[in-house]
Amino acid sequence: MTLRGSRMPVSTTDQRLLEGREPGGWVHSDPWRVMRIQAEFVEGFGGLAELGPAVSVFGSARTRAGHPTYELAESVGAALVEAGFAVITGGGPGAMEGANKGAAEAGGTSVGLGIELPMESGLNEFANLGINFRYFFVRKTMFVKYAEGFVVLPGGVGTLDELFEALTLIQTGKITNFPIVLMGTRFWAPLLDWLRDTLMVEGMLSPQDLDLLRVTDDVAEAVGWIVTAQAERRRVAGFSPGS
Ligand SMILES: C/C(=C\CNc1ncnc2c1ncn2[C@@H]1O[C@H](COP(=O)(O)O)[C@@H](O)[C@H]1O)CO
Numbered sequence: 001m002t003l004r005g006s007r008m009p010v011s012t013t014d015q016r017l018l019e020g021r022e023p024g025g026w027v028h029s030d031p032w033r034v035m036r037i038q039a040e041f042v043e044g045f046g047g048l049a050e051l052g053p054a055v056s057v058f059g060s061a062r063t064r065a066g067h068p069t070y071e072l073a074e075s076v077g078a079a080l081v082e083a084g085f086a087v088i089t090g091g092g093p094g095a096m097e098g099a100n101k102g103a104a105e106a107g108g109t110s111v112g113l114g115i116e117l118p119m120e121s122g123l124n125e126f127a128n129l130g131i132n133f134r135y136f137f138v139r140k141t142m143f144v145k146y147a148e149g150f151v152v153l154p155g156g157v158g159t160l161d162e163l164f165e166a167l168t169l170i171q172t173g174k175i176t177n178f179p180i181v182l183m184g185t186r187f188w189a190p191l192l193d194w195l196r197d198t199l200m201v202e203g204m205l206s207p208q209d210l211d212l213l214r215v216t217d218d219v220a221e222a223v224g225w226i227v228t229a230q231a232e233r234r235r236v237a238g239f240s241p242g243s
Contacts, residue, residue, distance in 0.1 A: 012116050013134035040138040044113075047131045048146045051109065054086040055226060056143045058162040059095025059153030069154050070098040072183060072219070076151050077102025077110070079223045086111055088147060090139075091123045091130055095153045100126035111146075113139050144169055148233075149179045149226035154187040171209050179229045181222040182215040 017033055057076060063069035077087045077099035087103035089096035091112025103110035104126045112127025116134045123130040133139035143162060150166045152159060163182075169175040182188040192215065199205035216222050 008118070012118060014116075014136055017135070037135055037138060040133055040135055041141070044131055044133070044138060044142045045145075047129070048111070048142060051086050051111070051129075051146050053084060053148050053230065054088050054109075054111070054146050055080050055149045055151060056088040056147040056162075056166075057095070057099040057151045057153065058090070058143075058155060058159045059099070060155035060159060061090075061092045061094040061096065062156070063094045063098075063154070065098070067094075069095050069184075073098030073153055074102035075219045076153070076183065076222065077104075077108075078106040079219045080151070080226075081106035081108030083223050083227050085148070085226070086129075088113060088143060089127070090115065090143075090158075091127050091132075093121055093124060095155060095159075097124035097126060099151075099153075100124055104128050113142050115139055140165060144175055147178065148176075148230055149181065151181050151183060151222060151226075154184045167209075167212060170212055176233070177212070179225045180213050181225055182213055183217065183219075183222055185215055185217050188215050 013036075017030070057073065057080070059073055060069060063073075073095040079102075080087050081103045086109035087099050088111040089099045091100070091114040096112070100110045100112055101124075110126055110128045112123045112130040114123045114127075114130060114132040115136060116132070123132065131142070133142075140162070144166060150163070152163045163180070166175075166178075166180055170177055170180070182192075192210075192213070195205055195210055195213075200207065200210065214222075214225055
């Protein structure tokens with residue numbers, strides 16, 4: 001459901017869940033919220049169960065059509081579909097829309113996992129499989145559960161949150177070592193320098209952790225890494241196409 005203007009609620013579902021502190025009140029309402037959370041997991045798992053190989057693409061909500069990041073997202077979306085992947089995004093505007101557009105126009109599955117936000121604009125028109133979430137953490141589970149790789153385009157804190165969630169899950173062995181590809185060498189260089197020159201020097205990050213991130217400006221190279229990693233996983237698992 002989309003509510004706009006004066007019909008927009010003053011707070012989000014996540015806000016109400018995470019800040020309910022009135023004495024005793026939460027005791028009664030939070031257990032029931034679990035049912036809603038469960039329903040969101042059921043809807044997400046059900047909607048994506050037959051998705052097939054997919055890649056999650058993260059990137060700025062603010063880089064609209066005409067911006068280089070939007071164009072890059074479009075090319076990445078199309079190239080992933082051509083390589084046999086569905087494309088999963090946050091379903092919003094900007095780079096998410098670009099990736100969904102590229103994927104849909106290439107004839108592929110273009111997934112938008114929308115989120116209830118105060119500035120919510122609804123799912124972009126290029127998602128051909130859309131699911132809307134109230135809870136950020138449920139939606140974030142879907143980004144990692146159904147992806148065999150992550151492409152991270154330039155973005156703000158939302159993009160960084162998604163990047164570091166994927167990296168942490170791989171670093172801690174919580175998910176398979178799927179490729180994380182940062183697109184935009186100039187954009188990501190200061191972050192990579194900081195990780196190398198500060199976190200690594202302070203002993204807070206190991207060189208192997210840093211090796212989990214690959215960076216390129218080249219769409220074919222980015223998709224090539226993901227395809228190669230998929231082929232290697234299949235080889236190790238003894239999978240042969242058609243078996
Ligand atoms: C801020 C604006 C719209 C917000 N709409 C969003 N819709 C869906 N997903 C979103 C939205 N904003 C952030 N996200 C998620 O975070 C990543 C982008 O965040 P960033 O801070 O812009 O980098 C993205 O991958 C989404 O999953 C303006 O109209």
